[in-house]
Amino acid sequence: MSDHTATVESHFWRQISRTFVNWSLFRQIMSFVLFLVLWSIIVVAVDYFQQIPTPKAVFMALFELPFSVVFINMLKSFIRVLAGFFLGILLGFPIGVAIGYSKVAKSLIFPAFEMVRPIPPIAWIPATVLFFVHIESQIIFLTFYGAFFPVVYNTMGGISEVDIRLPRAAMSFGLNKRQMLWKVILPAAMPQIFTGMKLAMGITWILVVAAEMMANKGGMGYYVWYNHTVMDYPHVVLGMGIIGLCGAICSIGIAWIGNYFTRWQRIF
Amino acid sequence: MSNANEEALDFVWQPPTIKSKIFSQTTILGAISILLVFVSWGLLVHFEVYRFVLFPSPAEVLEEGIAWVSTHVFWMDAGATTLRVLGGVLAAYIIAIPLGLMIGWKKIFSDLTFPTLELLRPIPAPAYLPLAILLLPWQEASVAFIPFIDAFFPVLLNTIVGVKMIDRDYFRAARCLGSSPKQIFWHVVLPGALPSISSGCAIGMGIGWMGAVVGEMITGKWGLGYRIWEAYILIQYPLIVNGMIAIGILGFGSSVLIRYLTVRLIPWRRAITDSLEESITK
Amino acid sequence: MSTSNQASEVIFNNVGKMAIFKKNQTVILKNCSFTVEPGKLTVLIGPSGCGKTTIINLIAGYERPDLGSVKMDGQPISGPNWERLVVFQETALYPWLSCYENVMFGPLSRKVMAKEKAHEETLKLLAKVGLEDFRDKYPSQLSGGMQRRAELARALINQPKVMLMDEPFRGLDAMTRQLMQEYYLKLFEETHASHVFVTSELDEAIILADNLLIMTNKPSKIQKTIEVDLPRPREWSMVTSKRYLEIKAEALELLHEEAVKASTTSGKVDVDLSGLLQTADSD
Incomplete structure (x- = not known):
């Protein structure tokens, strides 16, 4: 029974979050952020890629x-x-x-x-x-x-x-x-x-x-x-x-x- | 109503003979078409029209071509270019196909990767050359990077479109039958996208040849692209034409090979039709 | 229905037609003879893949007979013409034209009608088929039934002498199909053209037909012509009348025979036998 209430509750919160946040758009923006972060990390952390300019330098x-x-x-x-x-x-x-x-x-x-x-x-x-x-x-x-x-x-x-x-x-x-x-x-x-x-x-x-x-x-x-x-x-x-x-x-x-x-x- | 002729009228039909096939309109016109290219080329050179003065005649090209093919250099060049193309394009297949399948199949995955890929897609492959040289000091790899980029996006986009075009009911049917996500991937997503992947692979292979030639012309020390550029600088004009022909034949061969291999994987795909005029009224 | 001077007669005389597919010759029609009587609705019914569409194409002029002759009013049919118009299987409306433009397409292209006249006629026809509110929609925005009605209007505005219906209601759901049949009956009874209607559904065939032509399997010809002498205007209530059931029983027997023959002679059973048998049982 408690299991059932838990599902209903989580469903409720999911509805709320979907109403106020466009998660797909958020993830799409995150895609760019992720790309820039990965790029920076690779350039800074890996010696081999040192010569590549960082996003900041660009x-x-x-x-x-x-x-x-x-x-x-x-x-x-x-x-x-x-x-x-x-x-x-x-x-x-x-x-x-x-x-x-x-x-x-x-x-x-x-x-x-x-x-x-x-x-x-x-x-x-x-x-x-x-x-x-x-x-x-x-x-x-x-x-x-x-x-x-x-x-x-x-x-x-x-x-x-x-x-x-x-x-x-x-x-x-x-x-x-x-x-x-x-x-x-x-x-x-x-x-x-x-x-x-x-x-x-x-x-x-x-x-x-x-x-x-x-x-x-x-x-x-x-x-x-x-x-x-x-x-x-x-x-x-x-x-x-x-x-x-x-x-x-x-x-x-x-x-x-x-x-x-x-x-x-x-x-x- | 005149129904006097009651007896069966019978059809007489003979399959086309070899002779009738050779003398059909299509083959004759086709032969004329190809002949016309060589004849007009020969005439333009012979009468020294405009800059054709500089151009070698078909006979010269053929003669030099035969000599060239028998040299060691030709095979080294052809081998180098082929390896670069295959290396770059196969790498593109290996990365782009699974990536495309996932992007087409899973929304989350698509959201997280596709916008960035769309941002990178309009950058033409040759523009990557400086970075490739910087990153991959080993020259073979930096040239192969161009066909990789060239092939990557057509294969990726065709794979995504292939998955998106799959009838939604196939997924529902698979789920009703109790398939696991893994089974759906192998039995619905992959075979469903295969026809589109196949044409993407053929396109990728074609563009890959272009990429390798660009790379070789700009930075190469070997390869057919480098050779025709060198031939231009050394004023060996027949070699330019022969180089172009060699690139054409190898590129065509590899595209045909890819098409043949992929079509064998998808026996259910339909054939392409004739010209429209023929089929409107029979 | 009386024969008016507008209606035409089409005569098939010992028509033979073959097709070559991947180096294999298939005889589609052999010794096929029949008459489409002027002003009558002739329905062709037979197993699927038996060459009904070929007959439509022959009358429309898209294909020529290999043997025998197809004549309209005594003249051999030499090519496509607005006198013989086809309503195709599924839809063949021009997807880039709106419903309204599609209907006007024929007369305006031939320049036989002034623009105002065509506009008037189009609106009248669209109203008749119940599409006046959808005149500016593209075909992809219309439902299946609306598309068929638009296509009917597109053909009718040209006032053809022979209308060729190539399984026009195939793929519609049962309710829409019945509505379309009623629409179509009404339109037929108002126009004075000869109609050829191809179908593979027996009830549809009988309720529409003046003459019911039952076709054999490939190589096809007309096995039998059944005159359907139900009174016009037709109504769906007639399906329970005694005469209707007699005709249906006769037709079913012939079709069943053909279906069995087809299934025993050729490996591929492309006849909708189960459907026919089910209706036979319920009767």
Whole structure:
């Protein structure tokens, strides 16, 4: 009997605590705290990690951050990423639509793509240097190339996996081929097309950082690498953080646009 | 109603012969597609269009490639890159899959780890290179750290999504049947997430190759990535192309291998369809 | 119901259709002949997987017969057309359009209706199927029964000559299903189109049908046509009438025969035999 009262009591307290404290949110905040504490402890306590800056050192470095320099580098990276990304969509989207929709286009274009695609975009760096005179256009070609294939493949995949009944119904309603594409197939494929764009955005940031590290022409990748060469590790970590932030802003932007265009999907 | 023709009309169907398969539209167009790449490459080089003057012709590349493959250096490079990729990517699998399963399965675990991981995720792998060099003075390991980071997040996210997509009723059914948490993990969580994990692993492997090449280009002394960068500096242009091809083939091979291995684990997964046009009207 | 000039006749003449799946040839339809009489509701019933959907696809024009001919009003069917519209299994509403936009989709795409006219017609139809309060909802926000009604409205606004219903009420719960059947009967009795209705449930088949076509197992053809001469408008109370039970007994016997044949000839028993037998017992 006393056992029973104990359960009721504990249940009561659990209800109270759940009403006034959002434990999940608390734990999520604790996640960051835990991360910072672990990081500090490891750096301070373990000799091997001594050279890694502590969270405190990184935070202090924030005050001596050369804002104008960082801002210009950030802007450079942004421009390179967005230029490549939009070029990738501009070219990749129509090609993806063509090979997703038409059998002839698919058998004509797809094998060549399959042959080139396994070469990681990074491996194109020496070749792009051959083709483009200006370093700026080399980097933009690289980001374009990185964005191109995810956009093509996801657009194609989205279209070829459209529920067959939707275009069938549209044919019955008497839509012509163009209407079919714009009014039925593209809206139906939209969720996966945006998945491709999100992927493309991630890859362009990887590429831009790698290219800037090698190119000596500014940008956040260069900023990080430069601070590495002068052994200023707190600023390396800060630079990483800023790159992460820029990448996150871009992905969130794309996700936001994607959610707008596929809002019918999310309402339940 | 004309029902005069009462006798059975019969179907005549012959399975496609080898000849008809070879001469089907798809294969012919596919061959044209690949041929077109080489022909246009050859022509662009031959007529010295724009910067193609600098570029080697397909024949040159082939010739040099055959010579290169038979050298000791090639095998050392290919071996080094493969080992770095495999080391980094396998380490990512070993850490990311269990972590993803736990994050997807247990809310508490997810709360405590996922926000931090989300914070780290947007940082592209090459940005970790300075820290990797600092932490792992042993150069092999610092290059392998990049494919590790590259592969880690796709595998992790696919695993989490895989667990989240499992029908809630499977958990309820398992609990009704009296399964212990351990049994639920092995018989519901893991197999349920497997299809998604499989594609995550293949993606991770693909990106892992990119990571290894970046690492080698920037800091390497060995490996295919280093070799093509060196070839550029030493103006050995056919070697650049051959290096790219070698990286492509190895990367493709490892992705196919991963897909093959993981698909064998999930025989219930469905196949992917053809192009849409074919299936709307038969 | 009298034949109006709008209704059409569809004739299957010795139709044969095969499918090739993983290098194996399956004959789906063989020597399949029947007539969809103008202005009548023709119900196709048979074991599941016997090619009922194939028949719908043939009439809609999504597939072509390999042998024989499918003709509508004497003309061979050459492709999909708004004169023959399908209400699909489960829902095929466009998920990115609201209920209202879905219904207007056909006439506006064909540009056969002015916007105001289409708007008016859409509202009228939505009111008829009881969805006027849900016009701005996306399909994912509607219940199963509402989705089916929206889809009916989307087809009806085009004033098709032949309506093709491919197990439209499958997957609905029993109560909703019965309501939908009543809705559907009312709509059918108001329109002047020929309807083809595919189902695997016998009670639904008999209460709806003018002509009940019983199909054989694969390779399928029409085994028998039963004329259901229950008076219209139909009501559910008719299920206890003598004539209804006679028809049901006859149909059950034929279906049972097919089911047994299917289970003995092919290893895979894909016939809902248990359900049929249960109803037979309770009768």
